[in-house]
Amino acid sequence: xxxxxxxxxxxxxxxxxxxxxxxxxxxxxxxxxxxxxxxxxxxxxxxxxxxxxxxxxxxxxxxxxxxxxxxxxxxxxxxxxxxxxxxxxxxxxxxxxxxxxxxxxxxxxxxxxxxxxxxxxxxxxxxxxxxxxxxxxxxxxxxxxxxxxxxxxxxxxxxxxxxxxxxxxxxxxxxxxxxxxxxxxxxxxxxxxxxxxxxxxxxxxxxxxxxxxxxxxxxxxxxxxxxxxxxxxxxxxxxxxxxxxxxxxxxxxxxxxxxxxx
Amino acid sequence: xxxxxxxxxxxxxxxxxxxxxxxxxxxxxxxxxxxxxxxxxxxxxxxxxxxxxxxxxxxxxxxxxxxxxxxxxxxxxxxxxxxxxxxxxxxxxxxxxxxxxxxxxxxxxxxxxxxxxxxxxxxxxxxxxxxxxxxxxxxxxxxxxxxxxxxxxxxxxxxxxxxxxxxxxxxxxxxxxxxxxxxxxxxxxxxxxxxxxxxxxxxxxxxxxxxxxxxxxxxxxxxxxxxxxxxxxxxxxxxxxxxxxxxxxxxxxxxxxxxxxxxxxxxxxxxxxxxxxxxxxxxxxxxxxxxxxxxxxxxxxxxxxxxxxxxxxxxxxxxxxxxxxxxxxxxxxxxxxxxxxxxxxxxxxxxxxxxxxxxxxxxxxxxxxxxxxxxxxxxxxxxxxxxxxxxxxxxxxxxxxxxxxxxxxxxxxxxxxxxxxxxxxxxxxxxxxxxxxxxxxxxxxxxxxxxxxxxxxxxxxxxxxxxxxxxxxxxxxxxxxxxxxxxxxxxxxxxxxxxxxxxxxxxxxxxxxxxxxxxxxxxxxxxxxxxxxxxxxxxxxxxxxxxxxxxxxxxxxxxxxxxxxxxxxxxxxxxxxxxxxxxxxxxxxxxxxxxxxxxxxxxxxxxxxxxxxxxxxxxxxxxxxxxxxxxxxxxxxxxxx
Numbered sequence: 001x002x003x004x005x006x007x008x009x010x011x012x013x014x015x016x017x018x019x020x021x022x023x024x025x026x027x028x029x030x031x032x033x034x035x036x037x038x039x040x041x042x043x044x045x046x047x048x049x050x051x052x053x054x055x056x057x058x059x060x061x062x063x064x065x066x067x068x069x070x071x072x073x074x075x076x077x078x079x080x081x082x083x084x085x086x087x088x089x090x091x092x093x094x095x096x097x098x099x100x101x102x103x104x105x106x107x108x109x110x111x112x113x114x115x116x117x118x119x120x121x122x123x124x125x126x127x128x129x130x131x132x133x134x135x136x137x138x139x140x141x142x143x144x145x146x147x148x149x150x151x152x153x154x155x156x157x158x159x160x161x162x163x164x165x166x167x168x169x170x171x172x173x174x175x176x177x178x179x180x181x182x183x184x185x186x187x188x189x190x191x192x193x194x195x196x197x198x199x200x201x202x203x204x205x206x207x208x209x210x211x212x213x214x215x216x217x218x219x220x221x222x223x224x225x226x227x228x229x230x231x232x233x234x235x236x237x238x239x240x241x242x243x244x245x246x247x248x249x250x251x252x253x254x255x256x257x258x259x260x261x262x
Numbered sequence: 263x264x265x266x267x268x269x270x271x272x273x274x275x276x277x278x279x280x281x282x283x284x285x286x287x288x289x290x291x292x293x294x295x296x297x298x299x300x301x302x303x304x305x306x307x308x309x310x311x312x313x314x315x316x317x318x319x320x321x322x323x324x325x326x327x328x329x330x331x332x333x334x335x336x337x338x339x340x341x342x343x344x345x346x347x348x349x350x351x352x353x354x355x356x357x358x359x360x361x362x363x364x365x366x367x368x369x370x371x372x373x374x375x376x377x378x379x380x381x382x383x384x385x386x387x388x389x390x391x392x393x394x395x396x397x398x399x400x401x402x403x404x405x406x407x408x409x410x411x412x413x414x415x416x417x418x419x420x421x422x423x424x425x426x427x428x429x430x431x432x433x434x435x436x437x438x439x440x441x442x443x444x445x446x447x448x449x450x451x452x453x454x455x456x457x458x459x460x461x462x463x464x465x466x467x468x469x470x471x472x473x474x475x476x477x478x479x480x481x482x483x484x485x486x487x488x489x490x491x492x493x494x495x496x497x498x499x500x501x502x503x504x505x506x507x508x509x510x511x512x513x514x515x516x517x518x519x520x521x522x523x524x525x526x527x528x529x530x531x532x533x534x535x536x537x538x539x540x541x542x543x544x545x546x547x548x549x550x551x552x553x554x555x556x557x558x559x560x561x562x563x564x565x566x567x568x569x570x571x572x573x574x575x576x577x578x579x580x581x582x583x584x585x586x587x588x589x590x591x592x593x594x595x596x597x598x599x600x601x602x603x604x605x606x607x608x609x610x611x612x613x614x615x616x617x618x619x620x621x622x623x624x625x626x627x628x629x630x631x632x633x634x635x636x637x638x639x640x641x642x643x644x645x646x647x648x649x650x651x652x653x654x655x656x657x658x659x660x661x662x663x664x665x666x667x668x669x670x671x672x673x674x675x676x677x678x679x680x681x682x683x684x685x686x687x688x689x690x691x692x693x694x695x696x697x698x699x700x701x702x703x704x705x706x707x708x709x710x711x712x713x714x715x716x717x718x719x720x721x722x723x724x725x726x727x728x729x730x731x732x733x734x735x736x737x738x739x740x741x742x743x744x745x746x747x748x749x750x751x752x753x754x755x756x757x758x759x760x761x762x763x764x765x766x767x768x769x770x771x772x773x774x775x776x777x778x779x780x781x782x783x784x785x786x787x788x789x790x791x792x793x794x795x796x797x798x799x800x801x802x803x804x805x806x807x808x809x810x811x812x813x814x815x816x817x818x819x820x821x822x823x824x825x826x827x828x829x830x831x832x833x834x835x836x837x838x839x840x841x842x843x844x845x846x847x848x849x850x851x852x853x854x855x856x857x858x859x860x861x862x863x864x865x866x867x868x869x870x871x872x873x874x875x876x877x878x879x880x881x882x883x884x885x886x887x888x889x890x891x892x893x894x895x896x897x898x899x900x901x902x903x
Contacts, residue, residue, distance in 0.1 A: 030810055030811045030812070030813065030814075031810040031811075031813040031814075031815065031816060031897065031898050031899050032391065032392070032815070032816070032899060033392070033815065033816045033881045033899050033901050034815065035881055035901075036391055036392060036881065036899075039395070041390070041391045041392075041394075041395050042390070042391050043391050043810065043811070044389060044390060044391035044392050044420070044810070044883065044897060044899075045810050045811075045892060045893055045894075045895060045897045046810070046811055047809070047811045047895070050466055050469045050470055051470070052470040052471070080741075080797075080800045080802045080809075081740070112740045112800070113740065114740050115740050115741075115742065115743040115744075115797050115799065116508060116743070116799060147508055147799060149505060149506045149507075149508060150502075150505035150506070150508075151505065151508055176482065177479055177480065177481040177482065178481060178482050179481055179483075180477045180478070180479060180481065181477075221467070221471055221474055261470075261471070
């Protein structure tokens with residue numbers, strides 16, 4: 001996987017500059033004896049930064065009314081404690097309509113605070129495009145990400161926009177090993193808004209519940225095609241707003257895609 | 263001429279000191295004999311020695327470190343070689359003499375050689391960044407030191423991940439005095455794990471994708487099987503326990519047969535390394551685990567193996583059918599092949615994901631049956647350090663009905679089958695409370711039963727019985743995903759997936775007994791407690807939750823002091839812990855006759871102790887010998903001053 005290594009090095013190089021700017025300079029002390037330090041010898045073992053770019057979902061999602069291509073990715077670079085994250089989720093309608101959205105595009109600093117949990121903080125960007133107006137906004141993010149007991153992968157974020165609107169999202173997923181390579185992954189997601197933001201179709205309160213079920217086959221760890229289904233149900237004020245627009249509040253899709261990382 | 267005479271130099275006749283044979287001519291003869299390509303490294307039959315030159319009271323060796331394209335298991339590889347082979351040639355030094363080794367580095371990177379288990383001036387120990395700077399490309403470094411010990415050892419690079427690439431070999435120190443056992447022929451059996459991946463990619467995979475190489479995780483099928491066998495509620499209780507801890511009971515080895523080809527003397531099972539014998543001979547096998555990440559279970563089906571040395575040190579002979587060898591450990595065993603033409607030397611990876619195999623045979627080309635693969639074991643609650651400590655429930659050596667044993671309190675949970683009771687912190691069953699010796703009639707519930715009871719008689723008290731261990735104010739911080747609340751004595755436990763029975767004896771650390779007390783009779787004046795810690799999710803490995811990059815300076819030993827080093831395993835993995843420059847006298851049941859080791863394997867949930875005499879001034883490496891654990895930070899410097 002030389003190309004992968006090369007790519008990750010390039011991405012890594014770009015990000016490490018950012019990382020250096022963000023991170024407080026670590027103390028240079030390590031376990032070396034003063035004897036060896038005086039001689040200027042390199043330490044016997046040291047920390048090397050690593051990185052990974054995960055395309056968690058790249059899928060074709062066929063629904064009753066429209067089909068879309070969805071993308072979700074998470075990339076990180078850094079050490080064991082401090083990492084720079086870039087995360088994003090997007091959707092582009094390719095059939096039965098037009099338009100799409102960058103639901104979030106986040107640049108985050110993450111810090112390991114306990115064996116399984118990292119806090120993340122940073123900035124992000126959201127955009128909806130065509131038909132009609134193309135609203136966008138920037139926001140600040142504070143997140144918690146990690147592995148909950150019983151091996152649930154959890155990612156939750158609080159976002160506050162430049163206009164002062166706040167909302168929180170929560171996502172959990174679980175890997176069921178049917179065999180060593182065949183993995184069934186249920187997902188749950190929800191979003192709660194503290195303020196109504198009409199241009200994004202966001203009502204106050206619980207906005208939606210998203211459920212997904214994906215069955216992937218890990219041809220290798222880095223590359224796993226999958227099929228699945230998803231169901232996104234809008235709730236409360238958000239559902240009312242959708243109805244007013246003449247949209248359905250429930251959206252069921254059949255999926256086919258690939259999960260891969262470099 | 264008898265065919266065995268043509269083999270001198272491979273199987274070493276002890277009575278024939280044919281030295282300074284140019285190994286090339288021997289090799290040439292062998293290649294003709296075995297009909298194999300020289301590109302394979304070691305010959306198919308026998309061993310391969312380095313040329314020894316004699317200069318007065320000094321033995322001189324010349325080693326060249328280089329990349330050499332060759333075939334491993336029939337596939338093209340480009341390993342790092344010592345004098346052109348993997349493993350490097352066996353270096354035969356002599357006790358009581360000096361040695362001078364010129365190491366020429368033909369790589370395009372720095373290198374080094376560490377003489378594993380040899381006591382020497384620290385400047386000669388060969389650890390870059392600790393004892394010297396290393397050997398630059400196109401440079402030569404000259405090691406020189408006196409040999410004050412005998413036995414089987416090994417050498418390997420201590421630079422980067424070079425060990426994974428083939429940079430290792432056997433080191434034998436021939437004794438000045440005759441050894442207390444007899445043999446007719448001896449062979450090195452060097453076990454190792456080869457991958458065709460770049461070791462830096464292996465490390466990265468471990469760092470960024472937990473469980474990358476584990477294709478033996480629990481699946482839905484295992485769950486259903488458990489429910490069938492144990493019932494719904496017991497299965498759910500167990501699953502809940504593992505789930506709460508976010509641990510896998512199938513996390514046995516980090517790097518597995520999914521990428522590794524396991525080798526004996528550089529040869530895969532297909533390339534079948536062979537040790538020749540004449541029926542009736544006593545064959546000494548010097549089994550060295552030179553692998554980067556693999557524990558092996560070693561047996562020669564059909565033959566009893568008598569363990570005579572461990573880590574180069576004589577022990578009271580123990581006949582066994584199988585033994586587990588941790589990375590960097592060394593076991594010398596004697597086998598007496600008799601009627602049969604061929605026997606398999608079988609070394610199965612601890613996680614059962616693969617094996618190394620060779621043959622003992624009366625002629626090259628013979629093979630014997632390879633044992634069927636055993637099922638993948640799962641770790642039990644004892645691995646969590648929750649109190650099942652010296653109580654491996656599958657251990658056939660456990661003799662609860664021993665009439666010599668008086669139990670002061672039987673209420674301490676005789677229901678060993680009920681795992682939930684083991685979770686209550688029930689001290690009575692930990693096997694920690696051996697202080698009362700054979701007869702334990704104290705009223706304290708902790709009196710318990712001594713499961714490690716020596717059938718032959720008395721047993722030394724375990725120094726860690728009732729010890730209050732400390733995990734620090736924060737349970738070692740984010741670098742430690744778990745702590746063992748109640749680690750125990752597992753010296754009588756052969757380890758995960760092994761069971762010792764009267765029909766199939768498996769070696770345990772409690773079997774190891776020195777032939778005579780070691781020179782320093784003092785009791786320890788000071789104790790140093792270190793916890794083995796890790797976080798699998800981020801592949802962080804450390805002592806006391808702090809990686810090498812996080813601690814400030816070395817561990818201090820005072821020159822001349824007598825120490826007790828206490829190791830507490832707060833992880834789900836077995837760790838082979840290696841101290842350079844000084845012996846660790848493992849405190850098992852044999853009191854003053856405790857065995858002396860350079861590498862001690864510590865099981866999950868286990869606590870062990872060793873006495874150390876800090877008689878070697880200087881700076882020494884102390885680390886987990888799993889290569890990628892060391893690389894990830896499980897490393898300390900010990901300064902003796």
